[in-house]
Amino acid sequence: MDLEILHDYLVESKDLLQGAQEQTLRLETEPANDEAIASIFRAFHTIKGGAGFLEASHLVDWAHNLENLLDKLRSHSLPITSARIDAILKGIDVIEAMFQQLAEEKPPDPGPADLSRTIQDLAGIGNADAEHCDDPIASVTAPEKAPDNDEAAAQAATPSAPRVAETIENSLRVDANRLDAVLNQVGELVLLRNRLTSAVMQLGKESESMTRIAREVDLSVSDLQGTVMRLRMQxxxxxxxxxxxxxxxxxxxxxxxxxxxxxxxxxxxxxxxxxxxxxxxxxxxxxxxxxxxxxxxxxxxxxxxxxxxxxxxxxxxxxxxxxxxxxxxxxxxxxxxxxxxxxxxxxxxxxxxxxxxxxxxxxxxxxxxxxxxxxxxxxxxxxxxxxxxxxxxxxxxxxxxxxxxxxxxxxxxxxxLSLAVLTVLYLRVRQDIYALPISAIDSLTDLDEGRVHRLAGRVTYRVDGTETVPLVDLGAILQNRPLRLGTESVEGVLTERGLFVVSEVLGNEDSVVKPIDFLTGRNLYQGATISGGGNVVLILDAGALSAASPASAEGVF
Structure with missing residues (x-):
């Protein structure tokens, strides 16, 4: 079995099967929708053809039985009923399981025999129509011309077929790992851009040409970053x-x-x-x-x-x-x-x-x-x-x-929108620099000692007239030494987890998150990044910080 052909078949067939399931569910509310019936028929017909090429005989049989049932529904020889919808959906489940076996490079099992007989009966091909027929012979339709595979597919074609073909021609399947590799390289480029911008800013007005080049690099990298991130959007x-x-x-x-x-x-x-x-x-x-x-x-x-x-x-x-x-x-x-x-x-x-x-x-x-x-x-x-x-x-x-x-x-x-690049806010807790994801931050605020209260054994901060949030002292958590309001310079960062007390807010920057592999178990960090100055900065986890916050925060008083 050619693994490359198998992979392409599974990717396409899973999409077809998912579409068939969606259209089958649609038939429950729109039983007269001939376009939906034709779409399901085409899906099983295509799946059967590919399965035959791969010599997956049991998969061919299941797709063929479902194709027969859909052909009868398509020609209005049989009515659409709840029992037939159930049978099609259960048949889709069986085919999905067979796809999984093929993905494991195993030949598909025969599948449940009783369900196979039910599908044939509901198509009027088995011993009796499971819903209407008492006479076994009456359930067998006249020996009409069995639709040739190519002829059946042609009959099922709809005006949308050229548009589908055009879409396929303009698309290209790319392995997700290759996209990830490109994304990682762009991430490294973003970090280098940040360092270049920081270095040029330190030059001041001494080199206008370098400043202009850095600005152009910044725009180009931003455009490239946006383009690559859109490749991963679904x-x-x-x-x-x-x-x-x-x-x-x-x-x-x-x-x-x-x-x-x-x-x-x-x-x-x-x-x-x-x-x-x-x-x-x-x-x-x-x-x-x-x-x-x-x-x-x-x-x-x-x-x-x-x-x-x-x-x-x-x-x-x-x-x-x-x-x-x-x-x-x-x-x-x-x-x-x-x-x-x-x-x-x-x-x-x-x-x-x-x-x-x-x-x-x-x-x-x-x-x-x-x-x-x-x-x-x-x-x-x-x-x-x-x-x-x-x-x-x-x-x-x-x-x-x-x-x-x-x-x-x-x-x-x-x-x-994208997990490739994370915008962070840089914070200073005394002499240490940390980062906090912008997505976790609601607003920045100056701290007012008169708004600090103790409620049910917890230190809280009254943000406005109605909202009171927990006070989370990063000095106490990260350095085991609380920040002291009134004697030390402090600022507040309001998040969904509470008001974080820090020494200073420095500014924001796009970053690429690198995992911290040597930290096992739960910790206070989402990962690490490299700042524009070339320093390694730990990215804080707002949820973990809130959970680690002590009940008392005497340092803020």
Missing amino acids: PCRRLFQQLPRVVRDISRQLRKEVRLEIVGEDVEIDKTVVDALSGPMTHLVRNSLDHGIEMPEVRTAANKPATAVLRIAALHLGDRVRIEVSDDGKGIDRCAVTQKAIERGIITPEQAAGLSEQEALELIFRPGFSTKEQASDLSGRGVGMDVVKESTTRLRGRLSIDTQLGRGTRVAMEFP
Whole structure:
């Protein structure tokens, strides 16, 4: 088996199979959509042809059976029913498993025989039509001319075919590792640009020509950086494409009525985010269906529509992308969450007493937390939401949750458009220089001693008339020596995790994050970078700093 041909076949066929699944789900609401039927037929026809070339006989048989069923639906010889939709979707699952076996360079297994017979029966080819026929002979159609493969494909062609061919001609598949290598080289170029700019600035007015050259290099590197980063951008459609199937299967299993709305499929984000969020998005959807959305009779009794709405959206927010999963279900009871966390030993009653409303909600992201008394195949094992939190943090994102009892819940994740280059703010803590991602920062502020308070055993800072946030002293955490307000020069950096107290804010710069391999386990750093001055600077993790902040911060008084 030629591995290069196999790789190309799998890449193309997986795209075709995903498209077939999307169109099959579309048929449930648009059974008269002939274009969707033709698209599914073409997908199975193409998959079968490639499988035959690879001598994957069992895959050929499955694609052929599904092709036969689609051919009958396409010619309107058979009606589109729920049973036939189910059979096509289950057949797609089998083919997907066969693709995985091929990827492992193994010949595909025969697949479940009972499902194969069901598909043939539903196509009117087996012993009996599984839905309508009592007479086995009546279910066998007249020996019409079996469609030749090439003829069938030609019949299924649509006016969009030339556009598809043109798109394929103008596209080029590139191995992701090669893109990563180019991106790494551009990252090194960004660091060199920063150092060049810093060196030229130190020359002052002595060399105007060098200043002009440095400015031109800066513009060229910025353009190159933007172009290369766009190569890794992918539409959120890839992230959302599996969710309609998840919603369909789970809502039917739970006997709940759910309408799925997807917004922003064309919004683009870094490929790393798309690849990493497939599992977390499924967890969020399952959690909403199982925990958030009520049974139809419960919704009706509460004067709500029997059909719930589950909304998945992606939208641009400047240099960030926000992904939301929201429902109009029953919402989250903060008191119930806190009580369950105490029962499971995740927090103590004393810790619970000091939690804010938002901190109480965030308990659902703790490992081992679940409000279910008994585990099921959908939930109750205390895994899922913690995976969402961990993945968001690893991708340098921000996670938030909003809820209203009886109205619903919204979980939002924000990510930088690209993970290749990170814009950081340089900070000074006494003589040491650190960096903090700009994405973690809300604003900068001067510190006022009169706004420092102690609340429930914690030192907090009143940002304005309504918002009070934890005070995080970086001197105490990083140097074991608190910064002293009034006797030392200090500034405040407001983040989603609290107000960070530093000696001085120095300025921002694009950086490339390098991992710190010698630090094992949890630590206070996201990585390291090289500043424009050529010095190694540690990049701080805002979440880890907040968690490491001592309850008392006597140094600020």
